[in-house]
Amino acid sequence: xxxxxxxxxxxxxxxxxxxxxxxxxxxxxxxxxxxxxxxxxxxxxxxxxxxxxxxxxxxxxxxxxxxxxxxxxxxxxxxxxxxxxxxxxxxxxxxxxxxxxxxxxxxxxxxxxxx
Amino acid sequence: xxxxxxxxxxxxxxxxxxxxxxxxxxxxxxxxxxxxxxxxxxxxxxxxxxxxxxxxxxxxxxxxxxxxxxxxxxxxxxxxxxxxxxxxxxxxxxxxxxxxxxxxxxxxxxxxxxxxxxxxxxxxxxxxxxxxxxxxxxxxxxxxxxxxxxxxxxxxxxxxxxxxxxxxxxxxxxxxxxxxxxxxxxxxxxxxxxxxxxxxxxxxxxxxxxxxxxxxxxxxxxxxxxxxxxxxxxxxxxxxxxxxxxxxxxxxxxxxxxxxxxxxxxxxxxxxxxxxxxxxxxxxxxxxxxxxxxxxxxxxxxxxxxxxxxxxxxxxxxxxxxxxxxxxxxxxxxxxxxxxxxxxxxxxxxxxxxxxxxxxxxxxxxxxxxxxxxxxxxxxxxxxxxxxxxxxxxxxxxxxxxxxxxxxxxxxxxxxxxxxxxxxxxxxxxxxxxxxxxxxxxxxxxxxxxxxxxxxxxxxxxxxxxxxxxxxxxxxxxxxxxxxxxxxxxxxxxxxxxxxxxxxxxxxxxxxxxxxxxxxxxxxxxxxxxxxxxxxxxxxxxxxxxxxxxxxxxxxxxxxxxxxxxxxxxxxxxxxxxxxxxxxxxxxxxxxxxxxxxxxxxxxxxxxxxxxxxxxxxxxxxxxxxxxxxxxxxxxxxxxxxxxxxxxxxxxxxxxxxxxxxxxxxxxxxxxxxxxxxxxxxxxxxxxxxxxxxxxxxxxxxxxxxxxxxxxxxxxxxxxxxxxxxxxxxxxxxxxxxxxxxxxxxxxxxxxxxxxxxxxxxxxxxxxxxxxxxxxxxxxxxxxxxxxxxxxxxxxxxxxxxxxxxxxxxxxxxxxxxxxxxxxxxxxxxxxxxxxxxxxxxxxxxxxxxxxxxxxxxxxxxxxxxxxxxxxxxx
Numbered sequence: 001x002x003x004x005x006x007x008x009x010x011x012x013x014x015x016x017x018x019x020x021x022x023x024x025x026x027x028x029x030x031x032x033x034x035x036x037x038x039x040x041x042x043x044x045x046x047x048x049x050x051x052x053x054x055x056x057x058x059x060x061x062x063x064x065x066x067x068x069x070x071x072x073x074x075x076x077x078x079x080x081x082x083x084x085x086x087x088x089x090x091x092x093x094x095x096x097x098x099x100x101x102x103x104x105x106x107x108x109x110x111x112x113x114x115x
Numbered sequence: 116x117x118x119x120x121x122x123x124x125x126x127x128x129x130x131x132x133x134x135x136x137x138x139x140x141x142x143x144x145x146x147x148x149x150x151x152x153x154x155x156x157x158x159x160x161x162x163x164x165x166x167x168x169x170x171x172x173x174x175x176x177x178x179x180x181x182x183x184x185x186x187x188x189x190x191x192x193x194x195x196x197x198x199x200x201x202x203x204x205x206x207x208x209x210x211x212x213x214x215x216x217x218x219x220x221x222x223x224x225x226x227x228x229x230x231x232x233x234x235x236x237x238x239x240x241x242x243x244x245x246x247x248x249x250x251x252x253x254x255x256x257x258x259x260x261x262x263x264x265x266x267x268x269x270x271x272x273x274x275x276x277x278x279x280x281x282x283x284x285x286x287x288x289x290x291x292x293x294x295x296x297x298x299x300x301x302x303x304x305x306x307x308x309x310x311x312x313x314x315x316x317x318x319x320x321x322x323x324x325x326x327x328x329x330x331x332x333x334x335x336x337x338x339x340x341x342x343x344x345x346x347x348x349x350x351x352x353x354x355x356x357x358x359x360x361x362x363x364x365x366x367x368x369x370x371x372x373x374x375x376x377x378x379x380x381x382x383x384x385x386x387x388x389x390x391x392x393x394x395x396x397x398x399x400x401x402x403x404x405x406x407x408x409x410x411x412x413x414x415x416x417x418x419x420x421x422x423x424x425x426x427x428x429x430x431x432x433x434x435x436x437x438x439x440x441x442x443x444x445x446x447x448x449x450x451x452x453x454x455x456x457x458x459x460x461x462x463x464x465x466x467x468x469x470x471x472x473x474x475x476x477x478x479x480x481x482x483x484x485x486x487x488x489x490x491x492x493x494x495x496x497x498x499x500x501x502x503x504x505x506x507x508x509x510x511x512x513x514x515x516x517x518x519x520x521x522x523x524x525x526x527x528x529x530x531x532x533x534x535x536x537x538x539x540x541x542x543x544x545x546x547x548x549x550x551x552x553x554x555x556x557x558x559x560x561x562x563x564x565x566x567x568x569x570x571x572x573x574x575x576x577x578x579x580x581x582x583x584x585x586x587x588x589x590x591x592x593x594x595x596x597x598x599x600x601x602x603x604x605x606x607x608x609x610x611x612x613x614x615x616x617x618x619x620x621x622x623x624x625x626x627x628x629x630x631x632x633x634x635x636x637x638x639x640x641x642x643x644x645x646x647x648x649x650x651x652x653x654x655x656x657x658x659x660x661x662x663x664x665x666x667x668x669x670x671x672x673x674x675x676x677x678x679x680x681x682x683x684x685x686x687x688x689x690x691x692x693x694x695x696x697x698x699x700x701x702x703x704x705x706x707x708x709x710x711x712x713x714x715x716x717x718x719x720x721x722x723x724x725x726x727x728x729x730x731x732x733x734x735x736x737x738x739x740x741x742x743x744x745x746x747x748x749x750x751x752x753x754x755x756x757x758x759x760x761x762x763x764x765x766x767x768x769x770x771x772x773x774x775x776x777x778x779x780x781x782x783x784x785x786x787x788x789x790x791x792x793x794x795x796x797x798x799x800x801x802x803x804x805x806x807x808x809x810x811x812x813x814x815x816x817x818x819x820x821x822x823x824x825x826x827x828x829x830x831x832x833x834x835x836x837x838x839x840x841x842x843x844x845x846x847x848x849x850x851x852x853x854x855x856x857x858x859x860x861x862x863x864x865x866x867x868x869x870x871x872x873x874x875x876x877x878x879x880x881x882x883x884x885x886x887x888x889x890x891x892x893x894x895x896x897x898x899x900x901x902x903x904x905x906x907x908x909x910x911x912x913x914x915x916x917x918x919x920x921x922x923x924x925x926x927x928x929x930x931x932x933x934x935x936x937x938x939x940x941x942x943x944x945x946x947x948x949x950x951x952x953x954x955x956x957x958x959x960x961x962x963x964x965x966x967x968x969x970x971x972x973x974x975x976x977x978x979x980x981x982x983x984x985x986x987x988x989x990x
Contacts, residue, residue, distance in 0.1 A: 064963030074642030
């Protein structure tokens with residue numbers, strides 16, 4: 001997770017190193033995009049209302065569908081930013097990958113940066 | 116069948132009989148007895164009090180009291196069309212008209228009453244009717260089709276109901292009352308005069324102080340009437356509605372004790388002179404020497420007997436309150452307590468305004484305690500005044516302030532706080548204020564619907580529901596129960612409050628609304644609840660806010676749920692479904708072919724929806740623009756199946772083709788669907804238009820439903836299918852096209868303005884204070900003076916409508932989102948795959964089970980194949 005508002009390109013770290021995602025301006029605050037990783041896996045990259053960047057697995061562990069990038073962002077009263085799955089609305093902390101509605105569930109968090 | 120259980124035989128399956136069965140089940144005694152029910156009529160118990168609503172569109176089935184499966188669930192054996200004709204108390208048997216003899220251990224007589232027909236010549240002629248059963252009404256309806264003039268003998272409660280029905284059937288209507296005024300039992304002379312003026316102004320001719328001497332008959336048919344003052348009246352149809360008499364024949368012939376003027380004599384536990392036989396309801400003569408012709412005392416007796424049979428303690432039945440509140444021909448009439456001031460030393464407080472047809476009288480003691488009263492033309496105070504009657508305590512405010520019209524300087528309307536705990540709030544089910552308070556404090560009810568369910572208060576006539584609301588609100592506040600009515604953790608306001616804030620302050624972004632009116636800490640993101648809700652409010656008000664009318668523009672694009680964001684419906688495997696609009700369900704063969712071609716080309720699963728449209732499933736996000744380019748080019752537009760907005764207006768084929776149709780339902784459905792398409796609302800909106808009373812479009816299961824009549828359209832609102840089905844209520848009848856559209860405009864905008872998030876019209880109607888009556892006042896009578904504003908808002912919506920899909924295709928910015936992967940445009944999502952089923956495709960869910968399976972499936976040797984190819988191989 002990195003904060004900047006001036007950079008122009010977003011990158012994501014995977015086993016193959018940093019790979020380009022898209023122009024920063026393509027990210028809409030409060031929404032996400034899906035990214036295809038070189039190994040065939042998928043990540044979801046988000047920009048929040050304060051221009052912070054997050055990346056997590058795109059797979060919704062509750063349904064198996066690759067849809068988390070299409071969820072809406074929200075924040076809890078103590079300031080944790082999360083994405084709500086568009087299918088059954090479970091919420092996942094974007095910084096830690098923890099599911100806020102089911103303690104035992106966690107999704108992978110990826111490193112993302114803007115350069 | 117052999118059984119060791121004692122047999123409980125119920126003779127009579129009307130309202131009171133049904134309440135008895137319900138109470139038996141509630142008391143847990145249903146299984147103790149073999150319960151056998153003999154019903155004279157061909158159908159189970161129905162709402163006889165609401166009988167007249169049969170003429171305003173409620174079908175015989177709608178009037179039924181029991182929910183589906185009630186008698187089966189409790190093992191009650193019901194024999195319809197099986198009147199009992201004799202009773203042998205010694206042998207403990209009852210014989211039916213068909214000659215079947217049934218034994219009983221306990222017998223409950225709930226035989227009700229029969230209409231009294233004065234013994235005048237000609238009373239049996241063709242064209243003479245009574246007003247008691249659904250069959251009576253059906254016969255009147257059929258005969259009225261060939262008649263011009265109708266007369267009702269009897270100007271009491273039922274007589275005026277019947278007059279309303281004849282008027283509604285289009286007859287020139289006369290009411291003949293022997294007493295010097297209308298409703299002589301309930302209202303005094305001045306009240307009767309106010310009632311008469313209003314009813315006459317509606318075109319009903321009222322004759323009082325004359326008796327019917329004979330019916331003039333020609334060729335076996337009624338053609339006129341002659342009266343005691345030697346006057347005559349030419350009429351084609353006569354309805355006798357001159358009161359009812361208890362049906363005590365069965366008991367009388369069996370030698371049970373009956374009253375001099377009829378009625379099966381009972382003790383204060385409803386037992387007749389035979390210890391094995393009870394009598395309840397209108398057939399019974401209570402210990403106070405009265406036969407009660409109202410449903411509430413009948414219910415009280417029913418519950419009492421059921422509880423005794425369950426071996427529970429009961430209060431003796433010594434008499435009942437005769438208070439009534441009704442709406443007759445649209446006029447409110449209420450009469451309660453000592454309405455005629457017969458208590459020695461009683462005093463009257465009277466307000467009368469003959470211009471508006473309002474008459475109110477309160478009867479009080481010298482100390483100011485309320486004894487009773489009469490309300491004509493405005494009975495809104497009835498709900499609070501009746502429970503205060505007879506308590507012996509002085510009224511909390513001067514009596515005169517309670518009869519003045521609302522708005523007058525010193526007029527006061529009492530809330531629930533003025534009532535003592537023992538005051539009966541719901542007289543139909545005998546529920547006190549104390550019981551209602553206990554529902555909140557002891558049973559954790561926090562809403563009016565919960566309290567209704569818990570206490571049964573307000574579940575019969577509904578006149579106390581408004582009062583119920585104030586008692587529940589007061590109690591919640593007093594008990595310190597914090598009911599957070601806020602929309603979500605970010606806002607303490609309800610959706611309706613946010614709507615007002617957005618409208619008044621012209622706020623066009625979620626960010627500003629959250630910063631200025633939210634309760635979340637600074638820098639909050641908002642949440643998945645408030646974002647789409649606020650987006651919907653902004654979309655509803657977009658023309659007024661001068662915000663973009665397109666839901667994907669600017670900040671709005673970031674607030675939408677994925678369905679609105681991709682203008683399609685997300686399915687379980689991450690693919691989307693597409694529903695083009697097919698207004699009214701009418702579609703040309705060419706357009707059908709286009710849908711078929713598109714589905715075939717993109718390998719989509721197709722299914723006909725319940726709303727007369729076609730749903731195309733299995734599109735990936737990158738296919739959506741291609742699919743829609745084809746559909747838009749063929750003249751389709753978005754069906755908004757993805758939005759909280761108008762879905763479809765279903766229709767039957769109507770008068771154009773159908774031999775029963777009376778109006779062009781298809782044309783009306785198309786007109787309505789095109790008018791309200793794209794309208795964002797708190798929840799989805801469904802509608803339907805039926806071309807006749809057969810109701811093939813199922814309009815009464817919709818948020819707003821329209822049913823054709825020979826005179827125009829009836830408008831029903833608040834219907835719902837789904838998990839909690841609800842039949843829509845009649846809002847207004849016999850409307851022309853223009854009136855219909857105007858009322859729907861107002862209704863929808865009022866709903867959008869005041870409903871909670873995801874609150875369908877059915878729950879909204881149950882929740883809002885005043886319920887259907889309030890909505891009718893606002894929408895039809897414009898009681899809040901906002902009708903112009905509501906209409907103007909709708910006009911702006913209609914003027915600004917654009918097809919979301921056509922507008923999206925035309926704008927590269929809006930189109931940018933339609934890629935599966937932002938770093939690999941054009942690469943399809945490998946997780947969206949299909950397998951064949953019944954000659955179409957379905958999602959391959961195996962693939963979704965683990966990531967490893969998906970990755971294995973992506974192996975180059977096992978190349979991905981599109982849905983179209985799967986189908987090909989399957990053939």
